[in-house]
Amino acid sequence: MSDDPGQSRRGARAFTPDFLTELFRNPLDPGYADAAAQRAKSGRPARSGWSVGPVGLVVIVLLGFLFAVAYRQTVAEEPGRAQARSGLAAQIKQRQAETDALSTRAEELREEVNRQREAALGGSHAARLRELEASTGLGRVRGDGVVVELADGPSGQDSLGGADAGPAQVIYLDLQSVANDLWGAGAEAIAINGQRLTSTSTIRSAGQAILVDFRPVTGPYEVSAIGPGGMRERYEASRSALTMRQVAKVNGLSFAVRDADDLTLPAAPEPRLRYAEPSVSPSVSSSGGDESSGSGTSPSPSGGGR
Amino acid sequence: MIAVLALLAGVLLGLWLDPTVPAALQPYLPIAVVAALDAVFGGVRAKLDRIFDDKQFVVSFISNVLVAALIVYLGDQLGVGGQLSTGVVVVLGVRIFGNVAAIRRHLFRA
Numbered sequence: 001m002s003d004d005p006g007q008s009r010r011g012a013r014a015f016t017p018d019f020l021t022e023l024f025r026n027p028l029d030p031g032y033a034d035a036a037a038q039r040a041k042s043g044r045p046a047r048s049g050w051s052v053g054p055v056g057l058v059v060i061v062l063l064g065f066l067f068a069v070a071y072r073q074t075v076a077e078e079p080g081r082a083q084a085r086s087g088l089a090a091q092i093k094q095r096q097a098e099t100d101a102l103s104t105r106a107e108e109l110r111e112e113v114n115r116q117r118e119a120a121l122g123g124s125h126a127a128r129l130r131e132l133e134a135s136t137g138l139g140r141v142r143g144d145g146v147v148v149e150l151a152d153g154p155s156g157q158d159s160l161g162g163a164d165a166g167p168a169q170v171i172y173l174d175l176q177s178v179a180n181d182l183w184g185a186g187a188e189a190i191a192i193n194g195q196r197l198t199s200t201s202t203i204r205s206a207g208q209a210i211l212v213d214f215r216p217v218t219g220p221y222e223v224s225a226i227g228p229g230g231m232r233e234r235y236e237a238s239r240s241a242l243t244m245r246q247v248a249k250v251n252g253l254s255f256a257v258r259d260a261d262d263l264t265l266p267a268a269p270e271p272r273l274r275y276a277e278p279s280v281s282p283s284v285s286s287s288g289g290d291e292s293s294g295s296g297t298s299p300s301p302s303g304g305g306r
Numbered sequence: 307m308i309a310v311l312a313l314l315a316g317v318l319l320g321l322w323l324d325p326t327v328p329a330a331l332q333p334y335l336p337i338a339v340v341a342a343l344d345a346v347f348g349g350v351r352a353k354l355d356r357i358f359d360d361k362q363f364v365v366s367f368i369s370n371v372l373v374a375a376l377i378v379y380l381g382d383q384l385g386v387g388g389q390l391s392t393g394v395v396v397v398l399g400v401r402i403f404g405n406v407a408a409i410r411r412h413l414f415r416a
Contacts, residue, residue, distance in 0.1 A: 023397065027404025028355075029348050029366045036357035053360040057312045059367050063342050064316020070339045072320070073327055 110270075114139075134189065137198035137268040141189045143226040146235060147260045148178055150244070151220035153252035168251040170219055172205040175212075177240035178223050179203065185234040187225035189265045193217045196268035213269070220254075224263050232259055333382065334375040337394055341370035344398045347405040354412040374398070 118126040133139030153168025175192060182190055190197045195212045202213060209216045225231065235241055236257060248255040327335060345367035352358040374394050381390030 023400055024404065027348075027401040028351055028408070029362065031362040031366060032348070032352040032355070032357045032359055035359035035362050039359075055364050056360040057308065059364045060309050060312040061316040061319065063346060063367070064313040064318075065320040066316075066338060066342050068317045068320025069325060069327060070335050072324060073332065073335055 110267075133267075137189065137196045137201075138270070140264065140267045141226055142262065142264045143188075144229070144259070144261045145187070145189075145224065145226035145263050146182070146185075146232045147258055147263070148182070148223040148225070148235075149220060149254070149256045149258070150174060150178070150223070151254045153254070168253045170210075170221055170253060172203050172210045174240070174244060174247075175210060175221060175223065176203045178244070181238035181240040182223065182225040182227075182231075182235055185225075185227065185231045185238060187227040187231060189226045191224050191265040193222055194266060196266055198268045198271060200271055201268070224260065224265060226263055226265060232257060333387070334378055337374045337378050337391060338371045340395055340398045340402075341374040342367060344401050344405075345370050347402050347409065351405040351408045351412075354409060370398075 117129070121129065130139060134141045150170045152170055179190055179192065179197060192203070192212050195215060195217060197212070202211070204211050206216075209218075210221075211217070241257065244255040247253065345363065348366060349358060349363045352362070377394050378387060378391050381387035
């Protein structure tokens, strides 16, 4: 007791001025000291040794019980957590495998459909269809063309060095302008990192990533274009090529244009066509509009009452 | 000695009965354990100081556990459960440290 100054001072000071100071100075419940003081006043002797009263014993049993339960609980929870994580990982892997299998199957089926269609149509119709598919990006195409390569500059030197130069990273606008100028230079088919562009394709950024048709592409970027001869010269003279050359010189990202023979550009995924639907208005006259709106909406005379 | 035996009996009872904790009470278990540890070390230290008191021990144990659980419950309801649990653990942890240091001084004179 003599080694604890807070103990002897307690009687004189009823209010503890600073909770944290008091906590650090005297971690023991003050109730013990009070009880001891009361006992000393009434003259009852303190219990000796390690004996405890019956209520105390019950509480101690309860304590042991609590510890055991907590231990059991913790031990029982651990494999559950690990299981959940590994289960999720396994699910992800399984779903990925399923997706891969399904997309290869879709590819096969599309080939099959194409073959059947060509066999059924035959002749000029099939050729025309192939032509249309190639130009819209729905069919695989082969040919000579140009490959534009863009890559991020070495990291670490970005944005600190040049004042007017941006970070040495390819941004989605670069890819957009390159693709647009390639179209302008006469390209008939363009793919970015093997992702075919169609008339509805988008090149956007989401945070740090660049999305082509909502699928992320990562650097180095390779924009392949199939087109007529002389496309490279026309592209080299375009604005994006000049800009990118300048940016590459200043910022350290790499930009290169080269001719490529026998490029094969994959087909774009089947476009999700969206159809405009006429809004259902009750004042439609019973002409062609009713039939085209389909049976799902079923405008009927009783519909007006609703 | 009886106290140690009682503690052992409690542990064995817990292991033998192996009760399942209701899901609603599971978040409070760790905090309750810390609060109980605080009460135990407080009791041991009081014992060594020769000021141990049964009633004080029982009351401090039960109130510690209940208050700790209540604080965590309140925190959960207010959306600051993690921070409040941290606060409870810090306060009880400081007390445990202090009491263990006092016990150490008693036992080893160091």
